[in-house]
Amino acid sequence: MSEIINNREYRQKVLKGLIKELHEGKDFEEVKRKFQEVFEGVAAKEISDLEASLIAEGMPVEEIQRLCDVHASIFKGSIEEIHKADHEGIKPEDVPGHPVHTFRLENRELEKLINESLKPNLQAYKVTASTDNKNKLMANLNELLDIDKHYSRKENLLFPYLEKYGVTAPPKVMWGVDDEIRAAIKEAKLKLQSAAEDASTIIEEAINKVVEMIFKEENILFPMSLDTLTEDEWFSIAEESDGIGFCLTQPSGKWKPSRAAVGQKAAAFEQQSNGSIKFETGVLTVKEINGILNNIPVDITFIDKDNVVKYFTLGKERIFARTKAIIGRNVSNCHPPASVHIVEEMVEDFKSGRKDHEDFWIKMGQMVVYIRYFAVRDEQGEYIGTMEVTQNIAPIKAIEGEKRLVE
Numbered sequence: 001m002s003e004i005i006n007n008r009e010y011r012q013k014v015l016k017g018l019i020k021e022l023h024e025g026k027d028f029e030e031v032k033r034k035f036q037e038v039f040e041g042v043a044a045k046e047i048s049d050l051e052a053s054l055i056a057e058g059m060p061v062e063e064i065q066r067l068c069d070v071h072a073s074i075f076k077g078s079i080e081e082i083h084k085a086d087h088e089g090i091k092p093e094d095v096p097g098h099p100v101h102t103f104r105l106e107n108r109e110l111e112k113l114i115n116e117s118l119k120p121n122l123q124a125y126k127v128t129a130s131t132d133n134k135n136k137l138m139a140n141l142n143e144l145l146d147i148d149k150h151y152s153r154k155e156n157l158l159f160p161y162l163e164k165y166g167v168t169a170p171p172k173v174m175w176g177v178d179d180e181i182r183a184a185i186k187e188a189k190l191k192l193q194s195a196a197e198d199a200s201t202i203i204e205e206a207i208n209k210v211v212e213m214i215f216k217e218e219n220i221l222f223p224m225s226l227d228t229l230t231e232d233e234w235f236s237i238a239e240e241s242d243g244i245g246f247c248l249t250q251p252s253g254k255w256k257p258s259r260a261a262v263g264q265k266a267a268a269f270e271q272q273s274n275g276s277i278k279f280e281t282g283v284l285t286v287k288e289i290n291g292i293l294n295n296i297p298v299d300i301t302f303i304d305k306d307n308v309v310k311y312f313t314l315g316k317e318r319i320f321a322r323t324k325a326i327i328g329r330n331v332s333n334c335h336p337p338a339s340v341h342i343v344e345e346m347v348e349d350f351k352s353g354r355k356d357h358e359d360f361w362i363k364m365g366q367m368v369v370y371i372r373y374f375a376v377r378d379e380q381g382e383y384i385g386t387m388e389v390t391q392n393i394a395p396i397k398a399i400e401g402e403k404r405l406v407e
Contacts, residue, residue: 092234093226096253099158099237100222102246106150107214109248113143114207122207126200134192137203141189143248147210150247151178154217157237157244158225165228174213174221181209231257299390302376303331305383307347319369319390331386350375351383361393368394 021031093100118140125133155178159171184206191199229237235257276283284292293300294314301312301322309329312322331347332340349355350373360371370393376385 092231092255092257093222095255097238097251097255099153099234099241099255100226101255102238102241102251103150103154103222104218105249105252106247107218110144110147110150110210110214113140113248114210118144118207122200122203129195134195138189138192141185141192141203141206144206144210145182145185145189146247147185148182148247149245151182153237153241153244153246154178154221157240158221161229161233161237162225167224167228170221170224174216177209177213177216181206181213184209297391299388301388301390302385303347303388304385305351307331309334310385317392319364319367319392346373347386350386353381353383366394367392368397 018031018034092098093104095101118137121133121136121140125137155171155175159175162168162171184202188199188203188206191202196202235255238251238255241251276285277289294316296313296315297317299313299315299318299320299322302310304310307330309326309331312326326334332344346355346358349358356375358373362369362371370391372389374387374389375383376387378384
């Protein structure tokens with residue numbers, strides 16, 4: 001056993017050394033030759049460990065992201081993964097509807113778009129930059145932008161589970177590259193639209209980035225994820241994927257895990273939550289719920305189906321005065337006589353289903369107060385109350401230009 005561990009540690013050390021040599025500007029082919037001399041194969045998990053170690057040692061994520069294409073090229077053809085099949089000899093990821101099956105299906109459609117349409121149309125545009133050729137190429141790039149759904153499912157459904165298991169470096173690096181690809185496709189569209197001289201070059205670069213990411217997903221990310229996530233977690237990803245959407249195609253079936261006790265882990269988690277409240281999308285303690293609601297930058301008041309005030313938030317910048325004395329009062333008693341009939345009519349419209357929301361806005365000194373009322377209904381559409389949301393939107397109206405997260 002110690003020999004296996006030592007071999008693994010040695011491989012990890014050599015892999016890190018090779019990546020650092022690339023980082024320092026050593027000749028790519030020389031580094032590749034060293035890699036091929038030392039390794040017969042490397043598991044995707046070791047790539048994850050490698051990137052995590054480099055980040056832990058202080059190498060910026062952006063540096064590893066910049067090296068991503070390089071080391072993916074080195075690893076190409078050298079990745080060995082053996083996945084467990086079920087009792088019938090079929091791997092779960094090969095079953096239509098499994099998230100990985102759908103990801104791969106989308107990748108095949110992306111390759112088809114690139115090889116059968118985008119590349120031929122790009123070549124035609126290089127020969128003759130006619131309006132027709134330009135329009136065909138623009139249509140292809142618009143289709144390619146559908147890749148955003150593919151990446152969004154990966155980033156918002158798959159990555160959180162990997163991070164839960166401590167696999168943090170690959171998601172960070174890959175998310176950064178995903179954003180580069182999104183930006184590259186958008187830049188390609190702008191260059192093509194303006195008929196820039198370097199439009200063809202920019203389009204080719206975008207295509208190459210997409211192709212490289214397909215390789216990284218299928219040879220690094222998916223094998224690593226299949227070795228890490230449980231069947232329950234894959235099932236959750238499959239169930240939530242519809243909310244984001246799919247790229248160029250749809251799942252070719254409905255995947256059902258072979259294990260009967262799907263949801264067992266979630267049930268265990270719920271039992272261990274010690275009084276927490278389980279929602280459709282997560283579990284929170286009462287303390288956490290209060291903290292979240294009182295930090296939302298709006299005032300919220302809720303009345304139940306009998307017009308009784310049941311709740312209001314305690315935000316830091318309350319617009320209209322509220323005291324705990326209003327809890328249990330009929331909403332008609334909480335408004336001045338001049339406006340109470342408007343509130344009563346609105347609530348009746350909500351109850352009858354004639355309306356679902358109503359908006360008002362008024363000026364109060366320097367504030368522009370936006371008051372919104374929403375009918376709250378259960379899953380069967382039955383009215384269960386009204387929510388009032390109040391916000392000073394003057395600062396929002398004053399916003400100009402952009403301020404991006406990266407700034």
